[in-house]
Amino acid sequence: MTPVKKVSATAARKMPKKPRTAPSAPAKSPTRKAIVKKSGARAPLSKALASNQLEKIALPQKTKKPKLVRDSFTIPKPEYLVLDELKQRAAKLTRPAKKSELLRAGIKILAALSDAAFLTALAQVPAIKTGRPAQNK
Numbered sequence: 001m002t003p004v005k006k007v008s009a010t011a012a013r014k015m016p017k018k019p020r021t022a023p024s025a026p027a028k029s030p031t032r033k034a035i036v037k038k039s040g041a042r043a044p045l046s047k048a049l050a051s052n053q054l055e056k057i058a059l060p061q062k063t064k065k066p067k068l069v070r071d072s073f074t075i076p077k078p079e080y081l082v083l084d085e086l087k088q089r090a091a092k093l094t095r096p097a098k099k100s101e102l103l104r105a106g107i108k109i110l111a112a113l114s115d116a117a118f119l120t121a122l123a124q125v126p127a128i129k130t131g132r133p134a135q136n137k
Contacts, residue, residue, distance in 0.1 A: 074129075074130065074132070074133060076128060083099050083103075090102075
């Protein structure tokens with residue numbers, strides 16, 4: 001193997017470029033057979049036949065995923081601890097659940113309540129100041 005010499009950028013610009021040659025055609029091997037393409041045109045399908053075939057090929061409709069909304073809210077610490085207890089309870093019942101699943105289940109239950117029961121449930125929840133809690137250091 002011969003060592004490769006490094007050429008500076010200025011010397012490379014001064015060097016004459018080698019003319020590019022077209023790549024040589026590969027030699028034909030005597031064992032390959034020539035491929036013959038059929039040049040027959042296909043007969044056009046009738047519109048009725050084409051529409052019937054399209055109905056058979058129809059792809060199943062994809063269901064759209066519901067759009068998700070990310071939200072942030074303030075919750076008192078005792079109620080937050082209840083969420084953790086409910087998560088542990090679900091895990092013991094062989095159905096692990098995330099906090100968001102628990103909150104969504106609670107919303108479904110509230111939606112199913114009658115008006116009187118809904119107002120009673122709301123009365124049991126104290127109102128809290130909105131916004132981010134103060135950072136205690």
